[in-house]
Amino acid sequence: MLYGITARYDKYQQRFVTCLSQSELQVLAADWARSTGRVATSIELSRLADAALDDQRIVKEAMLQGLHKSDPVIIQRLLRDAEFLGFEGSAREKIDAVLAMDIAAGDEVIRRRLIQILQHNIANAEDKIDASDDQLQAIYTENINIGAVPARLSFEHIFFDVGKTDAKARAEFALQEKLFDASTGDVFLEGNQFFALTPGSLSSKFGHDFSVALNQKEAPMGEWFGPLRSAYGFHLVRLTERQAAYRRPVAVLGPELESIWQKKQQAQHWQDYLEDLRHQYRVECHAPN
Amino acid sequence: MQRVAHMNFNRCFSVLVKGLGGVFCLVLASTVYAATEQASALKESVFEEHREPCANTNSQRQVFFGDTHVHTKYSLDASTQGTRTSPADAYRFARGAEIGVQPWTADGKPLRHLRLDRPLDFAVVTDHAELFGEVEMCQTPGMEGYDTWQCKIYRKLPRAAFFLFNTQSSRAKRLGMCGDDGELCREASLRPWQEIQQAAEEAYDRTGDCEFTTFIAYEWTGAAANLANLHRNIIFKNTQVPKLPLSFIETPSAPLLWDALDRNCVNAGTGCEVLVIPHNSNLSDGYMFSLARDDGEPISAEDASQRARLERLVEVMQHKGSSECFYDPLNSADELCGFEQLPYSSFTDKFVGKVLPFMSKPAGPKSGFIRDVLRDGLEQERKLGVNPFKLGFIASSDTHIGAPGAVSESGFLGHGGAGVPVGDTVPEGLPDDLEFNPGGLAAVWAEANNRTALFDAMQRRETYGSSGPRITLRFFGGDESLPEDICERTDYVALGYEHGVPMGGDLALKEEGSSPVFTVFAKMDGGRSGHSGMPLQRIQIIKGSVDENGKRAEKVIDIAGDSDSEAGVDLNTCETFGSGYPQLCGRWQDPQFDPLEHAYYYARVLENPSCRWSQQICVAAKVDCDNPETIKPGYEQCCSAAHRPNIQERAWSSPIWYSPAVNAIGGHLP
Known part of the structure; x- marks a missing residue:
């Protein structure tokens, strides 16, 4: 009982962060200016300082929880630090020596790793609750692009190169005379048959105007028509399949919607956890330097 | 047919993979690239991918x-x-x-x-x-x-x-x-x-x-x-x-x-x-x-x-x-x-x-x-x-x-x-x-x-790099059996594979003393919604070689298009002007080929000039380097000597190699 109280008191004693010194604030401001090309406003500087304090809390809390003792990346990093500083002994002794110097929290790699681990742990701390149907539906409604399947067209074409003479006339003649063999026309590098192209793919391969023309509803199915103008020349086209744009239903998208919902939940857990940490840690300020 | 030989063989087995989300069974797969190196011979375990076959499959790639x-x-x-x-x-x-x-x-x-x-x-x-x-x-x-x-x-x-x-x-x-x-x-x-x-x-x-x-x-x-x-x-x-x-x-x-x-x-x-x-x-x-x-x-x-x-x-x-x-x-x-x-x-x-x-x-x-x-x-x-x-x-x-x-x-x-x-x-x-x-x-x-x-x-290196635009680029190398009119043939790709090797391959010339022939076909990026693609300016082949005495040489050859093109870009507005080519094709035979030299050849396709990203931002910010008042903080670099305001976007094919040794033994895949 007494041990438990003592341990909690010890942790309480250790749960503090040090407010940023003037020189640290200056470094933050200088980094900001270097990154953004302008001076930080007082509000921005205040937020930078708050974020730095949050980082201090997270790193300290992670170390209080002993997360640095079992992570291979941190262990490896501590050993590297020890080797670099010339410490002798077993791996455990080297690690202890580095930890005793209290430089681990100043190692950016260890700091980043601790933050990452704590975030992971908090995200997975609570029993996973599956989203309800209503919650999935809400995600589906909020994210209108999820599950959107664009229209697709499959077709064959005969190409008439504008770099050669009378491209349009030759195309019209081929249509009139029903000369629907690819060799009637000119070479189109990507061939004469295309499968399930979206409007975007059509634009990439033929140009935007051609894509728009081919996606018009009145374009006939199964019959040769044209010539249609593209960025490359004229084309006689025969549509072989048209798949209308649609949106996959919620039932099909369940795992993806669930994943987005879970991610939101995890983000919320993390924010709540951070808020708790802010209350648990006192901020100690020393005389200005 | 001189295509690089490779064989496929499949074998299946199931693997249990325990993921974060639970346990699921995957039957993994792949056709195996039968490279001839020693280590590849050690590969016994082959996987078959568990997936539906692709509806859109093209043997000519x-x-x-x-x-x-x-x-x-x-x-x-x-x-x-x-x-x-x-x-x-x-x-x-x-x-x-x-x-x-x-x-x-x-x-x-x-x-x-x-x-x-x-x-x-x-x-x-x-x-x-x-x-x-x-x-x-x-x-x-x-x-x-x-x-x-x-x-x-x-x-x-x-x-x-x-x-x-x-x-x-x-x-x-x-x-x-x-x-x-x-x-x-x-x-x-x-x-x-x-x-x-x-x-x-x-x-x-x-x-x-x-x-x-x-x-x-x-x-x-x-x-x-x-x-x-x-x-x-x-x-x-x-x-x-x-x-x-x-x-x-x-x-x-x-x-x-x-x-x-x-x-x-x-x-x-x-x-x-x-x-x-x-x-x-x-x-x-x-x-x-x-x-x-x-x-x-x-x-x-x-x-x-x-x-x-x-x-x-x-x-x-x-x-x-x-x-x-x-x-x-x-x-x-x-x-x-x-x-x-x-x-x-x-x-x-x-x-x-x-x-x-x-x-x-x-x-x-x-x-x-x-x-x-x-x-x-x-x-x-x-x-x-x-x-x-x-x-x-x-x-x-x-x-x-x-x-x-x-x-x-x-x-x-x-x-x-x-x-x-x-x-x-x-x-x-x-x-x-x-x-x-x-x-x-x-x-x-x-x-x-x-x-x-x-x-x-x-x-097999049948790949190429683009500096951004989705230029389509084919490159085949072979000998004189690549038809002279290949650029006019609607079966261009089939002919390329039949009589040559694609980018990334090794030349295997049929006749001793013959000089290799290459063909490059490029198609400009068609563009995207609201943006036209940029026409092509020219196709080049770059040849690098080392002769039997170790002497190195390099040559850049324009094989199609217009190297004197007057197409360009107005750097004040980023508007482009002049014409180019929606598609370009060339066939080229190496006139200085030495069968005893080692050589590589790759294709480079160039678009007409356009504004670089930095210049687009400088123009949008109305920076006029002749008027210091227009150079706002953050835009100083627009007017620096190091600024390159225009670029020629491009694509680079993987090379095709020629080796006297490979040809002496009739061709193999390294």
Whole structure:
């Protein structure tokens, strides 16, 4: 009982962060200016300082929880630090020596790793609750692009190169005379048959105007028509399949919607956890330097 | 038919994979690329991918565009710049979804958003294996960690400190980082590496639609003793991957990496297959493609074989510049090498240059540019019988904001990596360092959009790099049986495969004394919604050779288009003018061919000139360099001497090689 109280008191004693010194604030401001090309406003500087304090809390809390003792990346990093500083002994002794110097929290790699681990742990701390149907539906409604399947067209074409003479006339003649063999026309590098192209793919391969023309509803199915103008020349086209744009239903998208919902939940857990940490840690300020 | 011979064989077995979400059974698969190297013969375990066959399959192959170099929040040099994009987010972005981009509000909402105007066909998240970009971090003022004591030592004593640090770290690993029973590593694998695998699995379209492909991958972030860049992306063919990525910490040199990949992947008996893609040899100060082993001895034929087997592609261009060829304004015969060149030879020099410009070492002819490296490879083949640098080309972004494929010159937000961080607010002015660029795309010729077909295509180097536009590019090499009128034939592609080899292949001439024939066909990017594509200007073939006496030569030949084109761009408005070509095709026979020389040939396709990303921003900001009052803070670089306001976007095919030895034995695939 007494041990438990003592341990909690010890942790309480250790749960503090040090407010940023003037020189640290200056470094933050200088980094900001270097990154953004302008001076930080007082509000921005205040937020930078708050974020730095949050980082201090997270790193300290992670170390209080002993997360640095079992992570291979941190262990490896501590050993590297020890080797670099010339410490002798077993791996455990080297690690202890580095930890005793209290430089681990100043190692950016260890700091980043601790933050990452704590975030992971908090995200997975609570029993996973599956989203309800209503919650999935809400995600589906909020994210209108999820599950959107664009229209697709499959077709064959005969190409008439504008770099050669009378491209349009030759195309019209081929249509009139029903000369629907690819060799009637000119070479189109990507061939004469295309499968399930979206409007975007059509634009990439033929140009935007051609894509728009081919996606018009009145374009006939199964019959040769044209010539249609593209960025490359004229084309006689025969549509072989048209798949209308649609949106996959919620039932099909369940795992993806669930994943987005879970991610939101995890983000919320993390924010709540951070808020708790802010209350648990006192901020100690020393005389200005 | 002279196509590179390869055979496929399949075998199936099931593997239980325990993921975060539960246990699921995968039957993995792939056709196996039967490379003839010794190690490949050891591969017994072959996987069959459990997926629906692709409805859209073309035996003559189709081009798929992707990005094989993407960093997310799991790269420390990305997260310290505020990147919060997860691997899953990055894959969603590649498929057309919107992502949030920093700065973020206090409650975690992004102030900027980004969406691709055209989704990608494939993407590969390649976060730093070390989980931090230590070198970049220590050298990038403003990044968290810059002022740590380790970084201070790094900067003060780079050679000694870096060497000590990393050789000691490899010992540290042997002290048992995984614990006695490996439990620590298993636990760790549940975090980023596991999430990266899971994100790749979830985003991979295994339906018959074959809309989108992913690969499990990471970046090995190595550096030479002088901090020169040795970075390589490690891409796995299927879900059989090492338990943890082999990082620079465990394998502190490229040869150690290759050995470990052979041990833990290729020869592990699990069906693991891997591809290593070096990048930014322009920043390697010549170390990326060293001809010496770790012990200082020259590489052996065995070393060369291992390297050629694992390193089959190279990034010819990305966010941090082009690595194609060195450009010296006073001496370079090929003025088109003056494209997205960095003014320094390593990151050390970049940051030294910010403080002491005269101390910064500029790139030089020995910096590691690929055109010279390919010739080194020919030279080695002459000596060893094996070419260690048989590298096909791709390009990618190296985005550090988790935005694969965001490579348009328009609306560039900056990619962050080692440049100006996309910081806590939207900066006025240029969003990235002036010398950086939006990066490029990887183009792959494959039968269908799935892992097996794409990986096999990358293995046989039937790939090309684009500086951004989706230019379509075919390149075949053969002999005089390639018809003279091939450019006029609607069965161009079939003829190319029938009478020649595609990009990435080896020439096998049928008749002794005949001179090789090449054909290149390029089609301009058709554009995107509301934006027309840029017409092509010309096609070139670049030939590099080493003769039987070791004498090196290089030639750049225009084979189609108009080198005297008057097409251009008005730099005051960024409006383009003049005409170009929607499609271009050429057939060229090498008139100076010497059957005893070793040679490579690759194609380069150029668009008409356009405004570079930086100039587009400068024009939008109404900067007039003749009127100082218009040069607002953040836009000073618009008027600097180093600013290159226009560019010629381009695509580079993988080379086709000619070797006297190969032809003496009738052709084989290295």
